[in-house]
Amino acid sequence: xxxxxxxxxxxxxxxxxxxxxxxxxxxxxxxxxxxxxxxxxxxxxxxxxxxxxxxxxxxxxxxxxxxxxxxxxxxxxxxxxxxxxxxxxxxxxxxxxxxxxxxxxxxxxxxxxxxxxxxxxxxxxxxxxxxxxxxxxxxxxxxxxxxxxxxxxxxxxxxxxxxxxxxxxxxxxxxxxxxxxxxxxxxxxxxxxxxxxxxxxxxxxxxxxxxxxxxxxxxxxxxxxxxxxxxx
Amino acid sequence: xxxxxxxxxxxxxxxxxxxxxxxxxxxxxxxxxxxxxxxxxxxxxxxxxxxxxxxxxxxxxxxxxxxxxxxxxxxxxxxxxxxxxxx
Numbered sequence: 001x002x003x004x005x006x007x008x009x010x011x012x013x014x015x016x017x018x019x020x021x022x023x024x025x026x027x028x029x030x031x032x033x034x035x036x037x038x039x040x041x042x043x044x045x046x047x048x049x050x051x052x053x054x055x056x057x058x059x060x061x062x063x064x065x066x067x068x069x070x071x072x073x074x075x076x077x078x079x080x081x082x083x084x085x086x087x088x089x090x091x092x093x094x095x096x097x098x099x100x101x102x103x104x105x106x107x108x109x110x111x112x113x114x115x116x117x118x119x120x121x122x123x124x125x126x127x128x129x130x131x132x133x134x135x136x137x138x139x140x141x142x143x144x145x146x147x148x149x150x151x152x153x154x155x156x157x158x159x160x161x162x163x164x165x166x167x168x169x170x171x172x173x174x175x176x177x178x179x180x181x182x183x184x185x186x187x188x189x190x191x192x193x194x195x196x197x198x199x200x201x202x203x204x205x206x207x208x209x210x211x212x213x214x215x216x217x218x219x220x221x222x223x224x225x226x227x228x229x230x231x232x
Numbered sequence: 233x234x235x236x237x238x239x240x241x242x243x244x245x246x247x248x249x250x251x252x253x254x255x256x257x258x259x260x261x262x263x264x265x266x267x268x269x270x271x272x273x274x275x276x277x278x279x280x281x282x283x284x285x286x287x288x289x290x291x292x293x294x295x296x297x298x299x300x301x302x303x304x305x306x307x308x309x310x311x312x313x314x315x316x317x318x319x
Contacts, residue, residue, distance in 0.1 A: 065285075068281075068282075162296065162299055162300065162303060163295065163296045163299050166298075166299035166302045166303055167295075167299065169306070173306075203288065204288055204289065204291075207285065207288060207289055211289060
């Protein structure tokens with residue numbers, strides 16, 4: 001395995017546009033997750049089988065993550081947040097398959113995900129908090145900070161993408177260098193470490209997406225909020 | 233030494249220095265954040281959930297500085313734009 005093999009490479013071309021392996025792996029993950037969720041919800045029961053149980057457990061974890069950062073009904077955010085979490089976790093697991101690289105090691109994937117977060121922050125802010133309260137978050141705590149707030153909208157999105165990209169790529173580079181330097185089994189602990197890093201980054205990415213959305217909602221302190229509807 | 237050689241030498245040196253200094257600062261900061269969080273958890277075990285999520289977010293923020301340094305080092309090593317200029 002060469003060091004260059006770590007970087008994304010073109011698999012085939014469609015109408016002159018090179019399709020990188022990241023796109024192929026992303027679609028494979030999407031298909032896998034779609035099949036898994038179809039299988040797990042095909043026969044829902046009160047005494048869930050393992051797959052349904054796993055899905056429910058992760059869903060509840062995502063729900064509690066949302067409840068920690070905002071007092072709105074978590075069902076507004078659950079589709080986006082849960083999909084991000086599951087996709088990123090799957091992306092870090094898929095890197096363990098020999099010959100397959102995590103799709104997040106290509107800067108385009110994290111940038112696209114961060115772009116989705118960027119757009120949804122404003123859509124959620126505008127829709128849920130209403131234009132007035134959403135726009136007021138830009139002049140808090142003082143209108144002097146308006147340009148800085150606008151700049152930070154862009155920079156934090158880029159930072160979100162770069163963080164995920166850098167962590168994934170550096171993990172895979174370390175493994176590749178170790179393979180180059182030493183034998184077969186030496187990089188295994190580093191791969192386990194990379195898996196851990198991948199899960200932590202998936203958690204951090206999801207959490208930060210939620211924190212950004214919550215900040216655009218301009219939520220007043222918890223005790224001033226009306227009691228939220230409990231997640232069913 | 234040719235101009236290309238000088239640029240390559242300086243690039244390698246700079247990449248090493250970038251990742252050394254860029255890794256040193258954030259790791260010191262993250263270590264301190266972790267130590268403080270452990271102390272806070274040992275004092276108030278009930279609040280460990282909240283402390284942990286805040287710690288993760290804070291660490292991610294601190295770590296982005298190290299990631300910037302890493303990206304710069306990677307660009308210098310693998311996609312150096314200056315090499316095109318002197319060729």
